[in-house]
Amino acid sequence: MHSLVDAWESPFPTVDVARDIIPGTFFTALFYGFSSAMMGLSGFETSSQFVEEQAPGVFPKMLQKMWAGVMFFNPLLNLISFSALEVNKIMEYKDTVLARTAHV
Numbered sequence: 345m346h347s348l349v350d351a352w353e354s355p356f357p358t359v360d361v362a363r364d365i366i367p368g369t370f371f372t373a374l375f376y377g378f379s380s381a382m383m384g385l386s387g388f389e390t391s392s393q394f395v396e397e398q399a400p401g402v403f404p405k406m407l408q409k410m411w412a413g414v415m416f417f418n419p420l421l422n423l424i425s426f427s428a429l430e431v432n433k434i435m436e437y438k439d440t441v442l443a444r445t446a447h448v
Contacts, residue, residue: 347427348423348426348427350430351426351427351429351430351431352426354430354431354432355368355431356368356369356370356372356373357373357431357435359372359376377422378418421442421445424445425441425442425445428445428448429441429444429445429448
């Protein structure tokens with residue numbers, strides 16, 4: 345089993361920003377990881393379907409609670425993944441990281 349310390353010490357992957365490759369740093373990993381996680385795990389794209397059925401003022405409360413949940417669970421899931429898998433395996437299985445983490 346891979347350790348979190350090993351993952352922390354491994355190099356960060358490069359980032360493609362509008363076809364401009366920049367070196368990966370802690371801050372690029374944090375920014376792009378958090379940004380993609382907000383869209384990938386939150387279900388924000390489906391929340392608009394419920395807006396029509398909600399009373400006025402409910403959507404901002406729902407959005408606030410959804411973001412609070414995402415801000416709690418995403419870092420937790422990332423720590424679990426980095427503890428179980430090497431960074432190169434996370435990059436290799438980027439579409440199925442949670443399933444691979446559960447398999448370990």
